Amino acid sequence: MTATLRSLLRHETILAILLVLVLAALATQSDRFFTTANLLNQGRLMAEVGLVALVMTFVIVTGGIDLSVGSILGLTAILLGVFWHNLGLPLPVAMVLAIVAAGIGGLINGLIITRFKVPPLIATLATLALYRGLAEGISQARSVRGYPEWFFVLGQGEVLGVPTQLWILGALVVIAAVVLGLTTFGRATYATGANETGARFSGIGVDRTKLLIYTASGLVAGLAGVIFVSRVSTTRSDMGTGLELDVITAVVLGGTSIFGGRGTIIGTVLGLILMQALKNGLALSGVKGDGTIVVIGLVLILAIVASNLFSREGDG
Amino acid sequence: MMTASSPAVPRTAPAMRPMKRIAAYGQEFILLGAIVALFVVVSFVNPRFLGANNISNIFAGNAYIAVAAIGMSLVIISGHIDVAVGSLIGVLATISGTLAVNGYPIWLAWLVPVLVGIVVNAGVGALIAYLRIPSIVVTLGMLSILKGGLISVTAGAWITNLPADYLIAQFRLFGIPSPVWFMVILTALVAFWMRYSGFGRTIYAIGGNVEAARVAGIQVERSTVIVFAIHGAFAGIAAVLFATQLQVIQSTVPPNLELTVITASVVGGVSILGGTGTVIGSTLAAILFAAIASSLIFLNVSAYWLRSVQGLLILITVLADMARRRRLR
Numbered sequence: 001m002t003a004t005l006r007s008l009l010r011h012e013t014i015l016a017i018l019l020v021l022v023l024a025a026l027a028t029q030s031d032r033f034f035t036t037a038n039l040l041n042q043g044r045l046m047a048e049v050g051l052v053a054l055v056m057t058f059v060i061v062t063g064g065i066d067l068s069v070g071s072i073l074g075l076t077a078i079l080l081g082v083f084w085h086n087l088g089l090p091l092p093v094a095m096v097l098a099i100v101a102a103g104i105g106g107l108i109n110g111l112i113i114t115r116f117k118v119p120p121l122i123a124t125l126a127t128l129a130l131y132r133g134l135a136e137g138i139s140q141a142r143s144v145r146g147y148p149e150w151f152f153v154l155g156q157g158e159v160l161g162v163p164t165q166l167w168i169l170g171a172l173v174v175i176a177a178v179v180l181g182l183t184t185f186g187r188a189t190y191a192t193g194a195n196e197t198g199a200r201f202s203g204i205g206v207d208r209t210k211l212l213i214y215t216a217s218g219l220v221a222g223l224a225g226v227i228f229v230s231r232v233s234t235t236r237s238d239m240g241t242g243l244e245l246d247v248i249t250a251v252v253l254g255g256t257s258i259f260g261g262r263g264t265i266i267g268t269v270l271g272l273i274l275m276q277a278l279k280n281g282l283a284l285s286g287v288k289g290d291g292t293i294v295v296i297g298l299v300l301i302l303a304i305v306a307s308n309l310f311s312r313e314g315d316g
Numbered sequence: 317m318m319t320a321s322s323p324a325v326p327r328t329a330p331a332m333r334p335m336k337r338i339a340a341y342g343q344e345f346i347l348l349g350a351i352v353a354l355f356v357v358v359s360f361v362n363p364r365f366l367g368a369n370n371i372s373n374i375f376a377g378n379a380y381i382a383v384a385a386i387g388m389s390l391v392i393i394s395g396h397i398d399v400a401v402g403s404l405i406g407v408l409a410t411i412s413g414t415l416a417v418n419g420y421p422i423w424l425a426w427l428v429p430v431l432v433g434i435v436v437n438a439g440v441g442a443l444i445a446y447l448r449i450p451s452i453v454v455t456l457g458m459l460s461i462l463k464g465g466l467i468s469v470t471a472g473a474w475i476t477n478l479p480a481d482y483l484i485a486q487f488r489l490f491g492i493p494s495p496v497w498f499m500v501i502l503t504a505l506v507a508f509w510m511r512y513s514g515f516g517r518t519i520y521a522i523g524g525n526v527e528a529a530r531v532a533g534i535q536v537e538r539s540t541v542i543v544f545a546i547h548g549a550f551a552g553i554a555a556v557l558f559a560t561q562l563q564v565i566q567s568t569v570p571p572n573l574e575l576t577v578i579t580a581s582v583v584g585g586v587s588i589l590g591g592t593g594t595v596i597g598s599t600l601a602a603i604l605f606a607a608i609a610s611s612l613i614f615l616n617v618s619a620y621w622l623r624s625v626q627g628l629l630i631l632i633t634v635l636a637d638m639a640r641r642r643r644l645r
Contacts (some may be wrong), residue, residue, distance in 0.1 A: 129575050237620075
């Protein structure tokens with residue numbers, strides 16, 4: 001156990017050093033990088049991916065994956081618009097209902113995976129299509145605009161000089177770190193991913209653990225969806241397309257093993273910041289969005305190659 | 317590898333057990349029945365569904381999806397997945413069209429995409445097999461590399477002025493469009509080869525139980541690379557058929573194509589746990605899905621619902637597959 005802990009800390013130390021180097025390089029490259037305005041804006045931009053990545057860490061630690069998060073985000077955005085604009089519900093009620101719907105989407109993923117023993121990859125690939133399809137079908141490519149001014153506080157406003165969604169992200173980072181690191185639920189999560197059969201025989205509620213985690217994954221994707229709508233002031237059915245790539249890259253970069261059983265929230269946060277710094281650096285040096293996703297794809301593959309070689313060293 | 321959670325059900329190669337053989341062919345009869353039923357019902361509601369143009373569109377216009385699904389089926393039978401196939405087809409179609417309009421010999425414009433497909437996917441297969449990276453992660457990374465790279469390079473510019481003798485998908489033989497010939501002949505060849513060749517059995521064995529295959533002396537790593545290379549070749553053929561369908565090539569990734577190809581394979585009876593399935597099923601499923609997409613138009617249902625139908629189809633097939641496995645246990 002202590003050996004595992006040490007190797008985890010080592011990965012995070014390497015990551016932290018790498019992050020400092022990248023930040024230093026960016027600072028020397030562009031004098032616009034280390035301004036408070038830029039850093040806070042980057043924090044705003046990474047909040048949605050960050051929220052989803054926190055729970056994705058739990059998902060991947062159990063040995064699973066959730067490819068449907070981007071579609072759940074899009075569906076939540078559309079439902080928010082429908083509940084508020086078409087059904088005339090008060091906006092706070094619409095927000096809560098949309099997030100609850102996202103949680104149900106996650107719960108359905110969890111039920112397919114635990115009750116029917118469908119591998120998480122294929123279950124969430126199917127719901128990726130299903131939830132995005134529902135978003136497209138319900139919206140019929142119509143967008144909803146004209147939200148009241150107070151709603152934009154969530155995505156565009158600030159509290160004590162810091163973007164609102166960064167507070168939310170910060171609070172959830174603390175909660176996720178405590179739950180994964182210090183509670184019996186966290187231990188059950190690791191045990192499920194390290195050796196599922198063993199965990200079952202030890203009396204751990206493997207299915208219950210997974211069900212809760214996939215539901216939480218849907219809930220945070222929904223919360224991220226509401227924040228997304230507030231940030232860009234409109235709803236569209238293609239919101240969050242490809243979100244799973246950013247989220248999984250941040251988690252894997254953060255040292256969580258794709259085979260389950262290993263990973264920490266601190267690692268995910270470091271991976272997230274590193275990825276956002278990379279995106280920002282590329283943007284500042286004039287690379288367009290399409291060039292950026294090429295780099296993110298490369299980073300994902302390289303990170304996992306590195307972590308595989310690294311962990312084999314540790315084992316051998 | 318796709319079963320990161322423990323496989324609760326024992327896995328066996330299909331052709332060896334009569335029960336499984338019936339189950340596997342059952343899927344093909346169900347699909348055939350579904351296609352016939354769909355045609356009867358929709359043409360009853362709207363007779364124009366059976367118009368020559370629409371029939372040609374369903375079969376010839378979607379044959380490239382069936383061709384790509386052949387390669388995808390091999391990949392899934394061997395226990396892996398590829399979510400980058402849509403992006404790869406987009407890139408290969410652009411390469412093919414660029415060669416054709418820049419005065420290179422036509423046969424090169426047809427051949428190069430196939431070769432590039434083989435090389436790229438052999439690389440993907442090598443990462444998966446030798447570095448033991450899950451296929452979902454490698455291909456998710458490849459998806460964004462290929463897609464982002466393509467748009468960065470072409471900026472989505474259309475390729476126009478394609479030479480007439482390059483447009484192979486518009487050729488006809490005995491009055492039947494060439495994509496249909498490609499679809500039927502390739503499906504038959506691969507179905508025969510999967511069933512009777514040693515390597516076909518190897519693919520089933522790897523997907524069925526990789527450790528048992530290793531113990532039986534199968535070179536799992538090399539075979540995985542070959543499976544991905546074959547998949548790349550089929551993606552190349554699909555890309556040429558796709559590129560030559562119209563008079564222009566859009567130089568972008570066809571939206572949602574990877575999901576449509578995976579849907580065809582999975583709904584065609586290729587088990588997502590690996591080890592079972594046939595390419596006849598995947599081709600039938602590709603036709604069924606094309607017919608569903610077309611019938612939405614003729615039934616006056618908004619095309620925006622198509623993707624939910626796709627998701628539901630995958631879910632229902634997968635749940636039925638899991639239930640069938642439990643019964644056969």
